[in-house]
Amino acid sequence: MKTLVTRLGLSEEEMAERKQYLELGERDCEVLRAMNEQLGEHGGGMADSFYAHLLKYPELGERLGDHAALQRLKQAQAVYFRGLTAGRYDMDYVEDRLRVGVAHQRIGLDPKWYIGAYRKYMSYLLPVIHDLYAGDRERTIAACDALFKVISLDMGLALDTYFEVDRQEILRHKEYAEQIISGLPAGLIVLDEQLLLRSINPAMRRLLDLGPRPLAGQHLSAVIDDPALADKLAQVQGGGTPALDILIRRDVQGEERYIDFHLARLQLGASHVILIIGGDVSERIRARAELRESEERFRLTFSMAGVGLAHLSVDGRILRSNRRLQDILGYSEDELRTIDYDEITHPGDRGKGRELLDRLLRNEIESFANEKRFRHKSGRYVWSNFTLSLVRREDGSPRYFISVIEDITERKQTAEKLIHLAQYDALTQLPNRTLLQDRLLQAVSHAGRNRGRLAVLFLDLDRFKDINDSLGHAAGDTMLRQIAARLSMQLRESDTVARLGGDEFVILLRDVQKDEQVAAVARKILDAVTRQVTVGGVEFMPTCSIGISIYPKDGRDGETLLRNADAAMYRAKENGRNSYYFYSEGLNEKLLHRLHIESGLRHALEQNEFSLHYQPQVDAVSGEVVGVEALLRWKPSSGAPVGPDEFIPIAEETGLIVPIGEWVLREACAQAAEWRRDGIAPLNLTVNVSLRQFRSDIASAVATVLRDTGFDPRSLTLELTESVLMESPELVEETLQKLKALGVRIAIDDFGTGYSSLAYLSRFSIDTLKIDRTFVLDLPDSRDDVAIVKAIVALGKALNLSVVAEGVETAEQADLLRGERCDVLQGYLFGRPLPPQALRERLLDARAVLT
Structure with a gap:
C-alpha cells in the first residue's frame, strides 16, 4: 500500500490539504466519534442493507461469490463502516481506505457501484441520525455535515485508487504492446496519414538494414524508395482499399533480398494510421525457385x-x-x-x-x-x-x-526357357530326370512329415529298340511323343510323369492310400499305352512293363525308390512284358545278377563261351531221326552255366541277340555240313530266329552263311515266333519271300501262344507249325489241351503244313500225337539236347532209330 500511496502522492501534506478543502476539522472528528459510539449496533444492519442492494443486480451477484464468501464480505464491510466514523483520519486510515478500494476494483466493482454504495450508506444513516438526536436540528445538521465531509474524503481516496489502478493497467498494456511489437519477428512501420513515420520496430530496421539512427517524423520514402510500394500505399492511403500485399526486391549488403509487405489502413481515434508489416521471404522465394527447378527435373526424370x-x-x-x-x-x-x-x-x-x-x-x-x-x-x-x-x-x-x-x-x-530346357525333356516336354528328382525329394519330404505314402512307377516300352532299328529314330520319337501324351492324360495334377531318356518313363503318385490304388493306375497306364499307334504309315500295338516301389516300405529316399522300381520293372519284363510288378525284397540281387549276365554276354562271343547242343526230331510214324534243333548254351569262363531261359531274353532286350544269332546260324550250318561229310544221312536243321534278327536283314545274313558253309538251304528251317507275323505285313512278306527264294523252310514256333491272325498263315509262305510244349505237357489228361492239339494239327493239314510237337516226354503223349497225324515229334522221350560229338556218335550208331 505504501507504494500505491506514493504513486498517488498522498503525503500527510496532501491529506491535510484535502481535509482543509473539505473543511473537515477536529470538531467534525469529535462529532463523528460521538456518533460512532452510538452507531455501533447498526454496523451489521448497514452491511446487510448494503449487500442486499448490490445483490439486486445479477452481474454483481456473480462476482460476490458464494454464501460463505458473502458473509465474510459483510463482516469486513461492517468493520469498514465503523472505521468510517471513527474520527481518526491519519495515514493508517488512508492506507486502509486504499486497500478497500483496491479490493473492490479487483473484484470488478466499478465506481458507479461504489458511489451507489455510499448513497445507500447515507440513505440508511439519515433516519438513524434523525432518531439518534431526537429532532435536535443543530446536532443533526452537524452530524450529517461531518458525515458528508468524511464520505467525500473517503470517496476521493477510493476513486484515486480506481484511477491509479486503471492507469497502471493501461501502462502495462502499453508496455506489453511495445514489447510485443519490438519482439515481433516481422517488421512493423506505423505511418500517419501523411506517410510520416510514427514508429518502426527493430525487426523492420534489421530487414531494411537501417541501423539505430532516429527515423520518427521522416517520410517513408526516406526509408523505402520503391515506386511499386508507393503506388500501393497511395491506394491504401486514399481509403479505397483497406489492405494490400506487395513483394519487393532489395539489395541489402550485396545480397538479393525479397520482402513481402502487407499494407493496412486503420482508424485510430479521429484519425487514421497506416501499418506496414514486412517479412523476409528470400529463403521462401529461393526455395520455391529450387522447388520449381527440382519439380521440373523430377518431371523430366519421371517422364523420361x-x-x-x-x-x-x-x-x-x-x-x-x-x-x-x-x-x-x-x-x-x-x-x-x-x-x-x-x-x-x-x-x-x-x-x-x-x-x-x-x-x-x-x-x-x-x-x-x-x-x-x-x-x-x-x-x-x-x-x-x-x-x-x-x-x-x-x-x-x-x-x-x-x-x-x-x-x-x-x-x-x-529364364523360364532356360529353366524349361534344364528341367524338361526336349522331345516330349515332360519333366526330365533333374526335375523328377527335385519333385521326388519334395514328395518324400512331405510324405515323411505327414506320415503319408507315395508310389514310384518305372515304365519301359517293350521292344522299342526294334522300332528304332527298323523304322529309324524319327519314327521312334513320334511314338515316344504319343506315349508321353497318353501317360499325362491318366494322371492327377498332383502327380508327375517324367522321361528319363530313351523309352524309360517314371511316374510319381503322391498321397496314395493303398497298393490297390496304385495297381489301378498301373492298369490304366497299360491300357492307355496298349492302343494302336501309326508311325510312318505302319501300325503298331505298343506295350510296356511297369515296376512299382512304395514309400516308405520300399525306400525312404528318391534314389532308392527309383532303383527298386527299376528292379521291379525288369521282373515285369521277365514275367512276359505288358504287365506291372511290385517291388519285393531280393529283386535288387536279381537285378544285379541280370546286369552281370548282360555284361558277360557282351564278351561271351569274343571268349568263345557259347556252344550248341542239338535235340533230335523224329518222324512220328517211323521213329527215325529226321532232323535236329540247334539249342544255344552258355558257359561263362568264370562261372557256372547260364540257362537259355535266363540269358536269351536279356540278349533280346539288349540287341546282342543279333550277333549271337548269326553265330548260332553259322555254327549250326557248319556242324550239319560236317556231319554230312562224315556220312550221316541228311538231316533237317532247325535254327531259332529272334524278332530283332528278322528285322536286321536276315535274308542277307542267311545267304552269306549258306555260301560260306556250303550247307544245303533245303535242309534249313528257320523258326519264327508268332510275334514276327504281327510286324508290318508288307515287311514280313517281303522278307519271307527272300528267304524262300534261298530255298529255306519257315516254321512258326510255339504256335497257339500268340495272337497271330490265321489269315497270315495262308498269306505268308509258312512250311511248318510247331505246337508249343505247354499244350503237350498235360496230354492226354487235359481235355482242353487235347482239343487245342487236334485243332492245330487239323489247321496245319488244311493249309498243307507240316506239324511238329515239342516237349514229348511220355509214350502216351506220343501215341496221342501220332493218332492225330502229327508229323514230327521232339522231346526227352526221344533224346535230350546233346553236344555235337555225342550226337554224331549216336547218329553213326546202327541204332539210328531211337524209339
Missing part, C-alpha cells in the same frame, strides 16, 4: 525414366504415371487414373507382399521389392520387378506410394 513410375493412393488408385509405364501396360495416363491398382494385378499376385506392405505402413521398412504380373490392355500379362516405397505427411501419416515397375517379361521368358 527407362522404368515405369507411378504414384498410388493409399487405397490403390493410380494418381500419376509416366510414359514408360503407359507403354508397359498399354494404357493412356487418363485411362490409368480410372483403374484400380488391384484390377490390373494378376489374381495370383494380389496377396503377394501383403506382410511387407503392412511393415511399410508401420514404418518398419522404407521400401520393398518383389516380382509381380500386371495385365496389359491387350489381356496378356507382363512380368515386372516391382518396387514400392511410401511418402508420408509431416505427422507421419501415409500420403501416397511411389512404385517402380521394370518390365522383365523378356528376361523372365528367357
Whole structure:
C-alpha cells in the first residue's frame, strides 16, 4: 500500500490539504466519534442493507461469490463502516481506505457501484441520525455535515485508487504492446496519414538494414524508395482499399533480398494510421525457385525414366504415371487414373507382399521389392520387378506410394526357357530326370512329415529298340511323343510323369492310400499305352512293363525308390512284358545278377563261351531221326552255366541277340555240313530266329552263311515266333519271300501262344507249325489241351503244313500225337539236347532209330 500511496502522492501534506478543502476539522472528528459510539449496533444492519442492494443486480451477484464468501464480505464491510466514523483520519486510515478500494476494483466493482454504495450508506444513516438526536436540528445538521465531509474524503481516496489502478493497467498494456511489437519477428512501420513515420520496430530496421539512427517524423520514402510500394500505399492511403500485399526486391549488403509487405489502413481515434508489416521471404522465394527447378527435373526424370513410375493412393488408385509405364501396360495416363491398382494385378499376385506392405505402413521398412504380373490392355500379362516405397505427411501419416515397375517379361521368358530346357525333356516336354528328382525329394519330404505314402512307377516300352532299328529314330520319337501324351492324360495334377531318356518313363503318385490304388493306375497306364499307334504309315500295338516301389516300405529316399522300381520293372519284363510288378525284397540281387549276365554276354562271343547242343526230331510214324534243333548254351569262363531261359531274353532286350544269332546260324550250318561229310544221312536243321534278327536283314545274313558253309538251304528251317507275323505285313512278306527264294523252310514256333491272325498263315509262305510244349505237357489228361492239339494239327493239314510237337516226354503223349497225324515229334522221350560229338556218335550208331 505504501507504494500505491506514493504513486498517488498522498503525503500527510496532501491529506491535510484535502481535509482543509473539505473543511473537515477536529470538531467534525469529535462529532463523528460521538456518533460512532452510538452507531455501533447498526454496523451489521448497514452491511446487510448494503449487500442486499448490490445483490439486486445479477452481474454483481456473480462476482460476490458464494454464501460463505458473502458473509465474510459483510463482516469486513461492517468493520469498514465503523472505521468510517471513527474520527481518526491519519495515514493508517488512508492506507486502509486504499486497500478497500483496491479490493473492490479487483473484484470488478466499478465506481458507479461504489458511489451507489455510499448513497445507500447515507440513505440508511439519515433516519438513524434523525432518531439518534431526537429532532435536535443543530446536532443533526452537524452530524450529517461531518458525515458528508468524511464520505467525500473517503470517496476521493477510493476513486484515486480506481484511477491509479486503471492507469497502471493501461501502462502495462502499453508496455506489453511495445514489447510485443519490438519482439515481433516481422517488421512493423506505423505511418500517419501523411506517410510520416510514427514508429518502426527493430525487426523492420534489421530487414531494411537501417541501423539505430532516429527515423520518427521522416517520410517513408526516406526509408523505402520503391515506386511499386508507393503506388500501393497511395491506394491504401486514399481509403479505397483497406489492405494490400506487395513483394519487393532489395539489395541489402550485396545480397538479393525479397520482402513481402502487407499494407493496412486503420482508424485510430479521429484519425487514421497506416501499418506496414514486412517479412523476409528470400529463403521462401529461393526455395520455391529450387522447388520449381527440382519439380521440373523430377518431371523430366519421371517422364523420361527407362522404368515405369507411378504414384498410388493409399487405397490403390493410380494418381500419376509416366510414359514408360503407359507403354508397359498399354494404357493412356487418363485411362490409368480410372483403374484400380488391384484390377490390373494378376489374381495370383494380389496377396503377394501383403506382410511387407503392412511393415511399410508401420514404418518398419522404407521400401520393398518383389516380382509381380500386371495385365496389359491387350489381356496378356507382363512380368515386372516391382518396387514400392511410401511418402508420408509431416505427422507421419501415409500420403501416397511411389512404385517402380521394370518390365522383365523378356528376361523372365528367357529364364523360364532356360529353366524349361534344364528341367524338361526336349522331345516330349515332360519333366526330365533333374526335375523328377527335385519333385521326388519334395514328395518324400512331405510324405515323411505327414506320415503319408507315395508310389514310384518305372515304365519301359517293350521292344522299342526294334522300332528304332527298323523304322529309324524319327519314327521312334513320334511314338515316344504319343506315349508321353497318353501317360499325362491318366494322371492327377498332383502327380508327375517324367522321361528319363530313351523309352524309360517314371511316374510319381503322391498321397496314395493303398497298393490297390496304385495297381489301378498301373492298369490304366497299360491300357492307355496298349492302343494302336501309326508311325510312318505302319501300325503298331505298343506295350510296356511297369515296376512299382512304395514309400516308405520300399525306400525312404528318391534314389532308392527309383532303383527298386527299376528292379521291379525288369521282373515285369521277365514275367512276359505288358504287365506291372511290385517291388519285393531280393529283386535288387536279381537285378544285379541280370546286369552281370548282360555284361558277360557282351564278351561271351569274343571268349568263345557259347556252344550248341542239338535235340533230335523224329518222324512220328517211323521213329527215325529226321532232323535236329540247334539249342544255344552258355558257359561263362568264370562261372557256372547260364540257362537259355535266363540269358536269351536279356540278349533280346539288349540287341546282342543279333550277333549271337548269326553265330548260332553259322555254327549250326557248319556242324550239319560236317556231319554230312562224315556220312550221316541228311538231316533237317532247325535254327531259332529272334524278332530283332528278322528285322536286321536276315535274308542277307542267311545267304552269306549258306555260301560260306556250303550247307544245303533245303535242309534249313528257320523258326519264327508268332510275334514276327504281327510286324508290318508288307515287311514280313517281303522278307519271307527272300528267304524262300534261298530255298529255306519257315516254321512258326510255339504256335497257339500268340495272337497271330490265321489269315497270315495262308498269306505268308509258312512250311511248318510247331505246337508249343505247354499244350503237350498235360496230354492226354487235359481235355482242353487235347482239343487245342487236334485243332492245330487239323489247321496245319488244311493249309498243307507240316506239324511238329515239342516237349514229348511220355509214350502216351506220343501215341496221342501220332493218332492225330502229327508229323514230327521232339522231346526227352526221344533224346535230350546233346553236344555235337555225342550226337554224331549216336547218329553213326546202327541204332539210328531211337524209339
